[in-house]
Amino acid sequence: MTTAALMDLLDVTIVNVAIPSIGRDLHASESALQWLVSAYLLGFAATLIVSGHLGDRFGRRGLFLAGTAGFGLASLGCGIAQSPGQLIAARAVQGVTAAVLMPQVLGSFRTLFQGKERGAAFGMYGAVAGFASAVGLLLGGLLTDADLFGWGWRSVFLVNVPVAALTLVAAVVLVPATKERSAGRPDVLGSLVLAAGLVAVVLPLVQGQENGWPLWGWLCLAAGASAVAGLGLFEARRQGAVTVPLLPVRAFRLPAFSVGVLVQLLFSLGMQGFFLVFALWLQGGQGYTPMQAGVVTVAFSAGGFLTAPAADALAVRHGRLVLGAGALMMAGGFGWVWSAVADSADAHTGAWPLVPGLVIAGAGLGFLVVPLVNVVLSAVPAELAGGASGIFSTAQQFGGALGAAVVGTVFFRHTADGPTEALGAAMPWIVGGFVTCAALCAALPRRAVRGHEG
Numbered sequence: 537m538t539t540a541a542l543m544d545l546l547d548v549t550i551v552n553v554a555i556p557s558i559g560r561d562l563h564a565s566e567s568a569l570q571w572l573v574s575a576y577l578l579g580f581a582a583t584l585i586v587s588g589h590l591g592d593r594f595g596r597r598g599l600f601l602a603g604t605a606g607f608g609l610a611s612l613g614c615g616i617a618q619s620p621g622q623l624i625a626a627r628a629v630q631g632v633t634a635a636v637l638m639p640q641v642l643g644s645f646r647t648l649f650q651g652k653e654r655g656a657a658f659g660m661y662g663a664v665a666g667f668a669s670a671v672g673l674l675l676g677g678l679l680t681d682a683d684l685f686g687w688g689w690r691s692v693f694l695v696n697v698p699v700a701a702l703t704l705v706a707a708v709v710l711v712p713a714t715k716e717r718s719a720g721r722p723d724v725l726g727s728l729v730l731a732a733g734l735v736a737v738v739l740p741l742v743q744g745q746e747n748g749w750p751l752w753g754w755l756c757l758a759a760g761a762s763a764v765a766g767l768g769l770f771e772a773r774r775q776g777a778v779t780v781p782l783l784p785v786r787a788f789r790l791p792a793f794s795v796g797v798l799v800q801l802l803f804s805l806g807m808q809g810f811f812l813v814f815a816l817w818l819q820g821g822q823g824y825t826p827m828q829a830g831v832v833t834v835a836f837s838a839g840g841f842l843t844a845p846a847a848d849a850l851a852v853r854h855g856r857l858v859l860g861a862g863a864l865m866m867a868g869g870f871g872w873v874w875s876a877v878a879d880s881a882d883a884h885t886g887a888w889p890l891v892p893g894l895v896i897a898g899a900g901l902g903f904l905v906v907p908l909v910n911v912v913l914s915a916v917p918a919e920l921a922g923g924a925s926g927i928f929s930t931a932q933q934f935g936g937a938l939g940a941a942v943v944g945t946v947f948f949r950h951t952a953d954g955p956t957e958a959l960g961a962a963m964p965w966i967v968g969g970f971v972t973c974a975a976l977c978a979a980l981p982r983r984a985v986r987g988h989e990g
Contacts, residue, residue, distance in 0.1 A: 537641045537711060538664055540604045540703045543611075543696050544634035545665055547576065548936075549672030552811045553830045554680045554689040556819040558623070561689065566948040568620035570742045573812055573940035575624045578738060579631025581933035582731030585782050585926045588639030589722035596640035596647075597713040603637025604707060608700025614693035626693075631933075639926075647714040669837050677830025689826075726782045729767050734934055736760025741941035745949055787916050787924045795979040796912030797931045799859070802976075803866075803904060804935030806969040809943025810870060813962045816947065817877070821955025822885055835891045839869070839898025844906050851907030856980035859911060862903025863974035867967050869897025874963040877956060904973070914981045 551558075551572060559569050591599045610633055613626035645657045679691040687694060737760035740753030747753065772785035787793045811833065818824040818832065843862075851858045872893025877885060909928050916924045943962050950958040 537600065537644060537707070538661060539699065540600070540607075540637055540707070541641045541661065542664055542668055543607060543699060543703075544580075544638055545668035546672040546675065547611075547630065547634070547696070549669050549811070550676040550679075550692050551576075552815045553673060553676040553819075553826045553833070554692045555812070555815055557680050557689040557826060562617075562620050562623065564620040564623075565746065566944075566951075567742050567746045568624065569816075570812070570940045570944040570948075571620075571624045572627055573808060573944075574738055574742060574937040575628040576631040576634075577808070577933045577937040577940070578734055579628040580635040581631075581930045581937065582727070582734050583632045583635035584639065584930050584933065585730075586722050586724060586727035587636045588643065588926055591640045591643055592716040593722060595713050595715045596644050597707075597711050600637050600640040600644070600711060601704060601707055603633050603635075603640065604700055604704050606633030607637065608697050608704070611693045611696035611700065615687070615690040615697070644711070644714050647716075648712065669840070673830045673833045673837065674827075675830075677825070677827035680826035723771075723782055726767055726771070729763055730782055733760045733763030733767070734937075736763065738937050738941050741938070741945060745945050784924055784927065787927070790915050791979060792915035792981050793912055793924060795976050796908065797927060799863075799904075799973050799976050799980075800908060800928055800931045801935035801938070802969045802973050803863075803908075804932045805939035805942065806866070806870075806966045806973075807901075807939065808936035809939030809962070809969075810966045812940050812944055813947040813959055814873075817955050817959040821959070828887075832887045832890060833894065835894035836898040836901075839895040839900075840902045841898075842895075843899045843902030847902050847906040848910060850903070851911055855911055855914075855982040856977045858903050859908060859980060860974045860977035862900040862905075863970050863977060865900025866897045866904060867900075867970035867974065869893045869895070869900060870963065870970065871967050872896060874960065874967065877959055877963070900970075911980055 555569055555572060558564060558572065562568075564572075587599065587603075607630060610626050610629040614623055614630065617623035617626055642658075642661070645654065645661070649657045675695075676692050679695065680689045682691070684691050736756050739760075740756045744750075744753045768783040768785055768788070771781040771783055774781075788797075814833070815829055818829040819826065824832070847858065847862075870893065873890055874893075876889040876893060879889070912928075913924060943965055946965055947958045947962040950961040
């Protein structure tokens with residue numbers, strides 16, 4: 537189950553350093569490059585909550601097997617895609633199938649393990665999740681540069697096919713069936729409304745500049761936001777509903793939870809936006825190979841490894857102060873990168889001027905993200921903790937899709953002035969997002985949930 541989860545965790549980052557190669561080979565437009573990131577994250581965000589409810593009610597094993605098989609087939613579709621449209625569609629299916637399998641992993645761990653064994657299982661999952669970001673960046677560059685069998689960037693996706701097949705065979709033999717006896721009926725219709733609303737918000741942000749910001753885009757954006765808000769209001773007013781609500785409105789009435797979700801969304805927006813435009817700048821503007829770009833960005837993951845082990849313990853004592861410090865470190869680290877890029881002007885920027893800023897930003901990530909859910913859930917009643925955690929994961933994926941859309945649009949708007957100028961135009965949005973995160977952290981609880989309280 538952890539191996540299957542690793543495929544999803546890798547695919548969040550593995551594609552970043554391959555995007556310039558994909559763009560050249562498929563003659564993809566600027567908006568298509570944004571969709572390569574946003575389609576996956578949108579598919580994941582739109583499906584995650586309802587798939588968790590489906591697994592609780594009808595059994596996690598079947599959905600895990602279906603999600604693993606679907607992810608392998610979708611990866612094959614990505615690897616053989618002959619046009620940007622085909623690749624984007626396959627990426628969306630990848631995101632949906634990843635969202636089908638991922639909740640079953642953590643849900644099964646909660647059911648199958650108790651006490652110290654449960655802690656060990658979740659600890660292993662957390663270690664793999666942290667390891668995946670660094671491995672994804674390196675593996676994406678290595679596979680693209682290696683050009684195995686002449687596949688080039690396609691091997692970034694095709695590597696998932698044998699892994700998914702072997703995992704599926706092992707899962708049939710080893711994974712037991714689990715479900716929750718008291719689970720309510722999932723709200724499938726509501727999930728479709730949520731999915732349509734999220735897509736309607738991102739679509740005009742990606743396509744707007746290419747089409748001259750037409751009226752239909754603004755109407756689509758308003759309709760998407762209204763659909764998500766309307767779904768929440770509808771679920772809040774239902775009395776004695778037989779379906780499990782997708783949006784825990786009671787939790788959103790708690791300021792700490794609402795602010796925490798916004799912090800999660802802004803964090804993901806800045807992260808995904810940065811790594812999209814940074815990869816494009818490194819390879820398109822500075823002449824780095826995919827492998828060299830992957831090695832440079834691993835400095836960010838190294839910073840995270842320095843602070844993540846201590847983050848939870850510090851959050852129990854200092855709560856929001858730790859998160860605020862982490863957000864400011866991310867703003868400062870990315871500001872360092874921005875300054876290094878600006879100082880180089882049109883000259884080639886070596887790796888070493890960039891590395892300190894990436895390490896600082898990565899260290900800030902450890903302090904901000906690792907304890908974020910724990911700090912926010914200290915203000916949420918225990919009976920809402922499961923639904924609240926699902927919303928946090930959805931906000932993370934949706935924020936990433938928004939980041940590719942918003943930051944990518946700013947970057948591409950200035951590419952005519954040169955890659956360095958384009959990156960310089962995008963960086964204020966990224967740095968400003970993390971400064972806003974730091975300010976919002978002041979509204980979070982003073983401390984995190986202790987281990988025996990969670």
